[in-house]
Amino acid sequence: MTARRRTAPSSSFGEPVQISGRDGAWDRVRADLEEHAVAVLHARLADWRPDRAGGPRLRALLGRDWDRYLEMTHPDVRMRFAASRVLLKFAAAVALRVPPQAVELGYGPTGRPFLRGYDAVDISLSHTEDLLLIGLTTKGLIGVDAERADRPLYTRGLHRHVCTPHEMTVLERLPQRRRGPALVRLWTLKEAYSKAIGQGLRFRFTDFGFGGEHQPARVLAPDGAPGTGVEWEFRTFSVDGGYVVSVAVSDAGFGGTQDTAARTMLDPHVVAALAEALGEDVEPDDGTGGEDDLLGW
Known part of the structure; x- marks a missing residue:
């Protein structure tokens, strides 16, 4: 069972963390989740463009979204879709302490994304022009949106x-x-x-x-x-010199989840089966957060 905080997390949360690349300030994201049960991060599209649009790494990262990605015909739409999902998976991987390839997204009836198999972390994403925006919370629901200030x-x-x-x-x-x-x-x-x-x-x-x-x-x-x-x-x-970002967070009243590592929630045999199904050679998590896996894709 996931441990819960004995006291409710702070009633506020920090400013969005800028992630300049795959080796960005993930420690700040994790710290925000631990302190506030909320983390918001933003990035430039240019920093998250897949190096190879049809490469095996991108296919592994997109997972179930791969077919949807292939159906998109406009290059800019495809690029923004792929970059936003990859950033979201890297962010979720920080919270769950798993490789980003092991994160699977699902979508509700209105298209709202969620983490398959792990409902203790709620997620939201937004993108506009060159900005990517991600929200994570362990205390309720979250929604994020971004627009050009002008x-x-x-x-x-x-x-x-x-x-x-x-x-x-x-x-x-x-x-x-x-x-x-x-x-x-x-x-x-x-x-x-x-x-x-x-x-x-x-x-x-x-x-x-x-x-x-x-x-x-x-x-x-x-x-x-x-x-x-x-x-x-x-x-x-106000972020990145020209964008307005708004965040909505609800508190379910149970406090934030203190331990978000997937390994404490899933039976190790289930984790091994999932890794095998994904075709990934995933080593058991040693609690370090899987930083080595986060740096390559």
Whole structure:
């Protein structure tokens, strides 16, 4: 049985960790998970481009996503899909202390990704242009979203289609120059929350909202009344010189999982069978985190 923290983790979490490559700051990611039960990381697409688009390493890493990858015809879409999944698997491998090739992704009815066989770690991913974004948590649900800070959502009139009456009032009180950034913030918060609850764009953005940037971020009803309680936490960051990132995390009330290593959850015979099925020569985990496996693909 997975050990649980005796006390609840901190009510907040750190800023997104930049991962510049496969030998990036994974120790910081692991430290954030241990301290806050939440870790958020971002990377540049250029740092996670597969060296060989059809190579055996990429096929092993993508696993069940390999066929989906082959069906994509647009080169940029294929590249972003592969890079985001590879980064997600490397991040999950840090939490589970297994080689990234041993991580398998599944998808719910709305396309929400999850870790097959290990529901103690919830995951979320987002990518836009050259930014890749990953969220991990062991205390509930997580959703992440990223957009260009200068995306012209307001000037295109999208606020009339994605904002509640309360949000419209808040936006109209702002100076013209601040309405665009404020709407990008609201958009990413709505996306992050929708992803966390597994609804995606099926949950109409006009049915729920958030307050102004100087108010604590929480879900509000269309008229501005509270919509959620303290079980949800939301934060918005500016990363990589031009992107707005929002994170939504729920606390199930049981505290974060202290020990996330897959070897403590699975029978060693099951692990061996999984490794054989994947065609990987995986040595038993010695508790060091599998750093050698993380560096090559």
